[in-house]
Amino acid sequence: MSFAFVALSTLFAFGCLIGFESALANADARITAIVLESATQNQALLRGENIERSARLVESQIAGLHLSDSLQEQIAALFADLEAIARRRDLRVTAFRHEGSARFEVTVEGEYPATLAALADLSTSHVAAQASTVLFERANGHVRAAFSLDVFRLGEGSAHAHLP
Amino acid sequence: MIGVDFRNPGLVERFRSTVAGFVGRARTFRSGLLIIGVLFAFIGLEAVRFGSVLHNMHVLERRRDALRLEVQNMETRIKAIRERRTALLNALARRRSNADLAAKIAAVSDLVSNSMGLTHLRAAPDGFDIEGRGTNLTDIRISLARLESSFDRPATFELRRDEMAPGAVSFHFDIANK
Numbered sequence: 082m083s084f085a086f087v088a089l090s091t092l093f094a095f096g097c098l099i100g101f102e103s104a105l106a107n108a109d110a111r112i113t114a115i116v117l118e119s120a121t122q123n124q125a126l127l128r129g130e131n132i133e134r135s136a137r138l139v140e141s142q143i144a145g146l147h148l149s150d151s152l153q154e155q156i157a158a159l160f161a162d163l164e165a166i167a168r169r170r171d172l173r174v175t176a177f178r179h180e181g182s183a184r185f186e187v188t189v190e191g192e193y194p195a196t197l198a199a200l201a202d203l204s205t206s207h208v209a210a211q212a213s214t215v216l217f218e219r220a221n222g223h224v225r226a227a228f229s230l231d232v233f234r235l236g237e238g239s240a241h242a243h244l245p
Numbered sequence: 246m247i248g249v250d251f252r253n254p255g256l257v258e259r260f261r262s263t264v265a266g267f268v269g270r271a272r273t274f275r276s277g278l279l280i281i282g283v284l285f286a287f288i289g290l291e292a293v294r295f296g297s298v299l300h301n302m303h304v305l306e307r308r309r310d311a312l313r314l315e316v317q318n319m320e321t322r323i324k325a326i327r328e329r330r331t332a333l334l335n336a337l338a339r340r341r342s343n344a345d346l347a348a349k350i351a352a353v354s355d356l357v358s359n360s361m362g363l364t365h366l367r368a369a370p371d372g373f374d375i376e377g378r379g380t381n382l383t384d385i386r387i388s389l390a391r392l393e394s395s396f397d398r399p400a401t402f403e404l405r406r407d408e409m410a411p412g413a414v415s416f417h418f419d420i421a422n423k
Contacts, residue, residue, distance in 0.1 A: 087277040094284030101291035108298045115305045122312040129319035136326040143333055146340075193354075193363075201347035209336035212343050214369040215350065219362065233336040235329065 146209045148235045152183070155208055155232055162206040163187060170195040170202070175225070183232045185210070188225060193217065196226035209233045356391040361416075372421035380413050389418060396420050 143149055147158050160177060167174045172191035180186055189199055200212060214229040350368050353375065357363055361379035375392070379385050385404065393400055400420040407413040 087280060090277075090281045091284060094281070094288055097288045098291060101288070101295050105291075105295055105298055108295070108302055112298070112302050112305060115302070115309050119305070119309045119312055122309070122316045125316050126312070126319060129316070129323055132323050132326060133319075136329075139326065139330045139333055142337075143329060146333070146336060148333065148336060197347050197351055197354075200350070201344045204341045204344035204347075206340070209340045210343075211339040212346060215346065215367070217350075217363070217366040219364045231339075233332075233339065235332055 143235065145207065146233075147207060148209060148233060150234070152234070155183075155234060156185075159185065159206070159208045159210060159230070159232060162203075162208060163189075166199050166202045166206070170199050172196065172199055176227075180229075183234060185230045185232065186227060187230055188227045190223055190225045193219070193224040196224050200226070200228060203228070203230070353392070353395075356395055357388045361385060361388055364415075372419070374420075375418040376415065378407060378410070378413050378415050382414060385414055385416055389416065392418050392420075 147155050150158070156179065163174050163177065166172070167189060170191065172189045172195050174187065175190050176186065176188035178186040189196055191199075196217060200215060203210060203212060210230040210232045212228045213231055216227045218225050218227075346368060350366065353368075353373060354363055354366060357375070357377060361377045361381075361384055363375065363377045365374070365376035367374040377385075377388075379388075389402055393402075400418060402419065403417040405415055407415045
């Protein structure tokens with residue numbers, strides 16, 4: 082076997098080895114990048130799982146506030162709340178009117194401090210309602226308080242639906 | 246007739262050198278073959294290693310792609326969760342605002358002197374509107390001064406004699422939100 086053939090074969094073999102090593106180095110770098118990206122995504126998944134666990138609490142609070150309920154269910158819950166507040170504060174609910182959409186006009190009569198306390202009690206009611214306008218009028222020794230209440234409900238399309 | 250005369254010394258020498266040449270070439274060929282064999286064995290091993298690395302890389306890529314998809318799906322779910330949580334917090338804040346409004350109204354009514362009777366109090370997003378009636382002008386003046394000083398916004402007020410109740414004065418205080 083001639084020296085030239087052996088030398089060429091050796092050269093070819095070294096060329097192949099260098100090529101393989103270079104390709105292996107590239108592949109190793111790519112694998113390292115993939116592993117790092119996978120680790121980042123795993124962390125994102127873990128964070129996401131924590132958020133998903135907290136979502137149960139959010140959903141239970143949404144259910145507790147009747148935010149996903151139908152309007153009829155919300156009306157029933159709101160009226161029950163108003164009756165409970167009126168009993169607790171020794172008031173009379175004299176009017177409860179639905180004014181379209183999610184707005185209600187509620188009138189209560191009694192002592193002024195009690196009507197004011199009733200307004201404050203709405204902040205712990207089972208329905209998320211906000212008094213936008215409040216009117217107190219004194220007549221015949223008692224106070225008539227009219228609250229314009231906006232009740233919130235989550236729509237199907239958007240979580241912000243029905244929020245003013 | 247062809248024949249070999251073994252008694253001829255030149256011929257024996259030539260035969261010996263020919264055989265030695267063959268043996269030498271065979272040894273050289275074997276050495277070369279050994280070198281090339283070793284080198285190609287290395288190449289083979291490298292090729293196997295490279296193949297194994299490529300296989301691992303493809304497996305990892307498939308896992309990464311699956312993870313990417315899972316993370317994308319989770320991000321969509323998280324977005325929905327965040328929207329619902331924002332809506333919930335918004336609703337809770339607005340429900341809590343009833344207590345704040347009650348406290349504000351109580352503070353405003355406390356500013357009015359006890360000797361005066363509040364007859365009308367309206368709290369709305371556009372501002373406060375207060376009406377009352379009293380007989381003591383000094384109390385009315387003090388109450389109006391207190392009300393005016395408690396708001397850093399321009400207010401309007403009106404005083405007029407109550408024709409239905411002699412000696413009584415009605416007042417109307419109006420303050421608009423900015």
